[in-house]
Amino acid sequence: MRELLARGREFLERKGVEEPRREAEWLAAHALGLSRLELFLALDRPLEAPEVAAARALFVRRGRREPTAYVTGAREFYGREFRVGPGVLVPRPETELLVDRARARLAGRSGARVVDVGTGSGCLAITLALECPGTRVEAVDSSARALEYARENARRLGATVEFQLGDALAPLAPGFDLLVSNPPYVDPAEAATLAPEVREHEPPEALFAPLGEPDHWARRLVRAGAERAAPGAFLLIELGHDQAARLGAWSELAGKPHATFRDLARIERVLEVGPL
Ligand SMILES: C[S@@+](CC[C@H](N)C(=O)[O-])C[C@H]1O[C@@H](n2cnc3c(N)ncnc32)[C@H](O)[C@@H]1O
Numbered sequence: 001m002r003e004l005l006a007r008g009r010e011f012l013e014r015k016g017v018e019e020p021r022r023e024a025e026w027l028a029a030h031a032l033g034l035s036r037l038e039l040f041l042a043l044d045r046p047l048e049a050p051e052v053a054a055a056r057a058l059f060v061r062r063g064r065r066e067p068t069a070y071v072t073g074a075r076e077f078y079g080r081e082f083r084v085g086p087g088v089l090v091p092r093p094e095t096e097l098l099v100d101r102a103r104a105r106l107a108g109r110s111g112a113r114v115v116d117v118g119t120g121s122g123c124l125a126i127t128l129a130l131e132c133p134g135t136r137v138e139a140v141d142s143s144a145r146a147l148e149y150a151r152e153n154a155r156r157l158g159a160t161v162e163f164q165l166g167d168a169l170a171p172l173a174p175g176f177d178l179l180v181s182n183p184p185y186v187d188p189a190e191a192a193t194l195a196p197e198v199r200e201h202e203p204p205e206a207l208f209a210p211l212g213e214p215d216h217w218a219r220r221l222v223r224a225g226a227e228r229a230a231p232g233a234f235l236l237i238e239l240g241h242d243q244a245a246r247l248g249a250w251s252e253l254a255g256k257p258h259a260t261f262r263d264l265a266r267i268e269r270v271l272e273v274g275p276l
Pocket residue numbers: 089090091092095117118119120121122123124140141142143146166167168181182183184185205206207
């Protein structure tokens with residue numbers, strides 16, 4: 001086992017993977033079906049050829065800079081495991097702030113109608129359905145592949161969410177009480193700044209706004225969301241790292257109460273609009 005881990009670390013380091021030692025341990029544990037503690041307890045155990053081959057296959061995929069979550073097939077979000085793979089965005093830790101804000105808005109409200117626009121793996125819709133019993137949750141995505149993951153995640157985690165394939169708010173009846181969304185907000189002109197794991201493997205439709213218009217989706221959601229929301233509703237939209245600085249220029253926000261919330265890196269990450 002020690003030799004496998006040392007070779008894995010060297011290989012991943014050569015391929016430019018960050019934290020190659022931790023990654024090699026993580027992937028080897030996954031390939032062998034061990035916890036990290038079990039992996040360390042087995043450091044001196046000789047390995048069978050199929051075990052070595054299984055671990056090597058994962059090292060090779062990670063060496064091609066596939067996201068770790070695609071290689072292992074899962075990522076934790078808000079304490080639950082979501083299945084992910086090519087074709088769906090890997091849930092990010094900063095998006096958990098959006099769940100916190102949504103829970104605060106839904107506290108003490110039974111029967112609220114929540115919509116998630118651009119649901120991807122379903123991480124927001126499913127988490128809210130499970131954390132806020134009594135809410136009715138609907139979720140939309142324009143990617144059929146993403147919706148396959150979202151439906152499978154809802155089934156595995158025991159959440160009731162109505163998923164719909166379609167464009168933005170089009171499939172949703174008006175009158176929702178809370179809209180949540182983590183829309184695409186990367187300007188394609190900035191693509192070169194993204195890590196290879198993101199740029200080369202995650203779905204472009206989940207990452208990129210139209211060229212030169214990184215605020216396109218957030219502004220459209222504020223506009224269309226405000227038109228279709230129930231009286232007193234809130235919109236919660238995730239922002240890219242530099243988006244909040246431009247909010248003052250958004251005509252869509254004029255006259256609407258709004259606030260931003262910072263993530264753990266102190267970035268203004270969530271825009272809250274309302275009560276509408
Ligand atoms: C940044 S990802 C967010 C995924 C997930 N909500 C999360 O936070 O991990 C954006 C999602 O919006 C979807 N999307 C992009 N354009 C869309 C559109 N016009 N209508 C609906 N969904 C769209 C993408 O397929 C992708 O799943």
